[in-house]
Amino acid sequence: MNHPTKAEEFLSDGANAKWHDETLWFVRDKRDSSSKTVPEWEELRDLASRIKDNVLDYLETYLLEFEKNAKANNIRVHWAKNAEEHNQIVLGILNKHQCKAIVKSKSILTEECHLNPFLEKHGIEVVDTDLGERIVQFLNQPPSHIVMPAIHLKKMAISDIFHEKLQTEKGNDDPYYLTQAARNHLREKFLAAKVAITGVNFGVAETGEFVVCTNEGNADMGVHLADVHIASMGIEKIIPKREHLGVFLRLLARSATGQSITNYNSHFRSPDTGKEIHIVLVDNGRTEQLAREKFRNSLKCIRCGACMNTCPIYRRSGGFSYGSTVPGPIGSILSPGLDLQKHSSLPFASTLCGSCSDVCPVKINIHEQLYEWRQEITKAQAANAKSISMKIANGIFAVPFAYKISAGMMRGALKFLPDSITYSGLNTWGKQRDLPELPKETFKQWYKKNRS
Amino acid sequence: MINKKNIGLFIPCYVDQFYPNVGIATLELLEKLGCQVSYPLGQTCCGQPMANAGYERDTIGTTKHFLNTFKDFDYIVAPSGSCVLHVKEHSPTVPGLESEQYATQHKIYELTEFITDILEIDSIQGSYPHKVGYHASCHGQRGLRLASASELHETPFNKARQLLQQLDGLEWIELARKDECCGFGGTFAVTEEALSVQMGKDRLEDHLSHDVEIITGGDMSCIMHLEGIARRNKTPLQFKHIAEILNEAIS
Numbered sequence: 001m002n003h004p005t006k007a008e009e010f011l012s013d014g015a016n017a018k019w020h021d022e023t024l025w026f027v028r029d030k031r032d033s034s035s036k037t038v039p040e041w042e043e044l045r046d047l048a049s050r051i052k053d054n055v056l057d058y059l060e061t062y063l064l065e066f067e068k069n070a071k072a073n074n075i076r077v078h079w080a081k082n083a084e085e086h087n088q089i090v091l092g093i094l095n096k097h098q099c100k101a102i103v104k105s106k107s108i109l110t111e112e113c114h115l116n117p118f119l120e121k122h123g124i125e126v127v128d129t130d131l132g133e134r135i136v137q138f139l140n141q142p143p144s145h146i147v148m149p150a151i152h153l154k155k156m157a158i159s160d161i162f163h164e165k166l167q168t169e170k171g172n173d174d175p176y177y178l179t180q181a182a183r184n185h186l187r188e189k190f191l192a193a194k195v196a197i198t199g200v201n202f203g204v205a206e207t208g209e210f211v212v213c214t215n216e217g218n219a220d221m222g223v224h225l226a227d228v229h230i231a232s233m234g235i236e237k238i239i240p241k242r243e244h245l246g247v248f249l250r251l252l253a254r255s256a257t258g259q260s261i262t263n264y265n266s267h268f269r270s271p272d273t274g275k276e277i278h279i280v281l282v283d284n285g286r287t288e289q290l291a292r293e294k295f296r297n298s299l300k301c302i303r304c305g306a307c308m309n310t311c312p313i314y315r316r317s318g319g320f321s322y323g324s325t326v327p328g329p330i331g332s333i334l335s336p337g338l339d340l341q342k343h344s345s346l347p348f349a350s351t352l353c354g355s356c357s358d359v360c361p362v363k364i365n366i367h368e369q370l371y372e373w374r375q376e377i378t379k380a381q382a383a384n385a386k387s388i389s390m391k392i393a394n395g396i397f398a399v400p401f402a403y404k405i406s407a408g409m410m411r412g413a414l415k416f417l418p419d420s421i422t423y424s425g426l427n428t429w430g431k432q433r434d435l436p437e438l439p440k441e442t443f444k445q446w447y448k449k450n451r452s
Numbered sequence: 453m454i455n456k457k458n459i460g461l462f463i464p465c466y467v468d469q470f471y472p473n474v475g476i477a478t479l480e481l482l483e484k485l486g487c488q489v490s491y492p493l494g495q496t497c498c499g500q501p502m503a504n505a506g507y508e509r510d511t512i513g514t515t516k517h518f519l520n521t522f523k524d525f526d527y528i529v530a531p532s533g534s535c536v537l538h539v540k541e542h543s544p545t546v547p548g549l550e551s552e553q554y555a556t557q558h559k560i561y562e563l564t565e566f567i568t569d570i571l572e573i574d575s576i577q578g579s580y581p582h583k584v585g586y587h588a589s590c591h592g593q594r595g596l597r598l599a600s601a602s603e604l605h606e607t608p609f610n611k612a613r614q615l616l617q618q619l620d621g622l623e624w625i626e627l628a629r630k631d632e633c634c635g636f637g638g639t640f641a642v643t644e645e646a647l648s649v650q651m652g653k654d655r656l657e658d659h660l661s662h663d664v665e666i667i668t669g670g671d672m673s674c675i676m677h678l679e680g681i682a683r684r685n686k687t688p689l690q691f692k693h694i695a696e697i698l699n700e701a702i703s
Contacts, residue, residue, distance in 0.1 A: 003644070004643060004644045004645070004646070004647070007644060007647045008645075008647075009644040011647065011650055017650070023655070024630070032602060032603065035605060037607050038605070042604065042605050042606065042607040052584055092461075098613065101621050108593060127481070159571075168593075221642055249685070251684075266553065270702055281544075295525070299527045308523075311631045311650055312632055312635070312674045313647060315646075316647055316654075317647060347643060348506075348639075348640070348643055348644070349647075350637070350640070351590065351633050351635060351636065351637025351640050351651075352504065352590070352591075352592035352637065353594065353633035353637075354590055354591075354593075354594035354595060354599075355590075355594065355603060355631075355633070356603055357594075358594055358601050358603035359603045371503075371504065374504070374505065374506035375506050375507075375508050375509065375650040377506055378505070378506035378507055428642045429642055429645075429680075430640065430643045431645060431649075432645070432681065432684060433649065433652075433677065433680030433681050433683075433684055434679075434680045434683035434684045435680065436470040436471070436676055436680070438470070438680070439470065439472050439473070441472060441474030442468050442469055442472055443463050443467065443471075443474075443476065443491075444463075444491075445472075446472050446475070446476060447475075447491050447493070448493070451490075451491070
């Protein structure tokens with residue numbers, strides 16, 4: 001199903017759609033206030049963007065430096081060309097440790113690789129420990145937002161799920177009560193897991209360490225109780241130096257939720273005695289995207305989700321309407337690179353308003369890339385009705401005489417056609433909007449009479 | 453100085469067809485401000501609807517015609533941020549006309565920025581005793597930077613407001629979301645009809661809840677969409693292009 005169909009479905013529950021829009025606007029608003037407390041905000045964005053430019057220019061060098069330093073710290077480094085290799089590497093580690101139950105903190109990369117269903121198929125219980133992610137996992141849903149995975153659900157819906165899964169009191173939707181219930185439930189899982197999986201927010205080439213940012217401390221809880229820590233990292237998450245964290249950490253939380261800093265920014269450098277840290281460096285289409293000159297900047301993304309919160313389309317159509325792991329504006333420029341056919345409606349799910357590019361903490365020109373993907377998609381598609389009508393239109397606009405005839409016909413048709421035809425199902429504009437009243441003459445006609 | 457310059461008026465195709473009064477107001481306003489303006493009769497369209505739909509490569513002919521039509525003017529002025537942005541940033545390179553194209557992209561202006569930045573008009577005498585809500589078109593707002601963006605940390609400014617607030621009696625209404633998109637978006641208005649209309653309704657609600665009498669803006673495409681929804685729902689709001697307000701107030 002394409003985006004317009006799913007968006008229409010989402011909007012059919014008007015009250016819910018309005019609530020969703022207002023909830024995300026509230027987050028966008030907090031981001032605005034928070035970013036404006038930093039006088040050098042725009043300079044930080046610029047700096048972050050330029051550091052990422054450098055990373056993309058020297059990606060191979062930094063990755064090899066990271067690997068060397070991480071190995072020197074006793075971290076085991078694996079390379080995965082695609083999702084399948086990533087999943088096999090993770091399964092291999094779990095099998096070696098005869099591990100049948102793992103805890104996982106939020107990682108969009110493991111969502112991208114569809115790790116959960118893969119491991120479950122191999123008889124391994126996966127428990128997502130981020131509260132929002134656990135909620136959607138109970139529902140067998142993917143996250144609808146990369147930072148707030150259950151943002152599409154209201155309190156009462158969560159109360160109902162917890163009543164069913166965790167036997168909480170029916171109808172009790174007190175957030176504190178529900179959070180306590182989740183905490184008790186997750187504690188058992190933490191204590192039982194021998195292996196913990198996390199994502200990676202930043203890998204530091206200079207030191208071979210990596211940084212994981214969470215608000216709930218769930219990554220730390222999982223990792224410190226387990227014997228083995230597996231960290232899955234997209235290769236674009238590398239930064240050259242530790243000091244660059246001073247740029248990115250200031251931008252990340254403010255852009256994501258309006259907090260000045262994420263609650264837990266944990267550095268992992270080397271395993272404790274008797275324990276293991278594995279890092280899986282995943283490509284999965286990233287080097288291909290790097291080779292696409294117009295789209296390589298999309299790899300600067302630090303996954304803050306600000307473009308989703310600001311997007312007037314995302315707010316009114318929900319994360320699921322995109323049908324891609326990463327929804328919203330950034331998802332709409334990343335996903336076509338993975339599967340152009342499947343995601344061909346996404347670059348058109350935008351008015352090109354440009355708000356995404358202005359909130360982006362690393363200054364990705366998101367709306368310009370949406371425009372560029374449109375050009376690529378129409379090239380990839382065989383000649384269809386729209387393309388033929390566009391070619392005719394170009395012919396008209398290139399020849400003043402043709403334009404005059406055709407515009408005259410359009411005006412004439414509007415004047416004489418009854419409303420029943422103008423506003424029929426064929427005319428999508430007219431379904432919920434009136435057409436402008438037709439003036440008695442065009443500007444050109446007026447000008448000829450009055451000025452020339 | 454400026455009265456010696458030759459200004460070409462570019463009236464977007466849909467304004468020519470549906471909103472001749474906006475074209476007339478733009479022309480009269482510029483004349484009142486001392487400009488020598490002419491409207492080349494051969495002009496057609498900038499090509500934006502096709503390019504935004506993904507067919508930029510098919511607009512070379514249209515772009516070439518645009519460049520030839522306006523090549524002899526010192527400035528090109530249009531009552532549309534969106535079309536101006538397209539000419540400046542998205543029209544495809546026309547082989548053989550590279551220098552003309554570069555010149556055109558640097559001499560074309562949206563109406564309000566032409567008045568504030570090129571004419572440098574710092575006082576407008578006139579009266580317009582109404583509560584006015586301003587709809588910032590995204591291409592004018594974030595494309596041409598006609599006003600500070602709510603997303604950016606920058607000194608607040610707004611070229612339309614700078615002009616309108618000089619009019620006696622005009623009350624500039626602050627909105628809850630001052631630069632949110634109206635949902636027009638060219639072909640988006642049709643391909644994503646449900647979303648487009650919802651976005652428009654939400655913008656109208658913001659204006660209505662702040663007691664706006666007249667919604668104005670620099671792009672008739674947004675206004676056409678908003679007005680279309682308001683009319684259908686019998687919403688008591690008036691709609692005018694900023695050129696119409698300024699022209700009416702000054703006379």
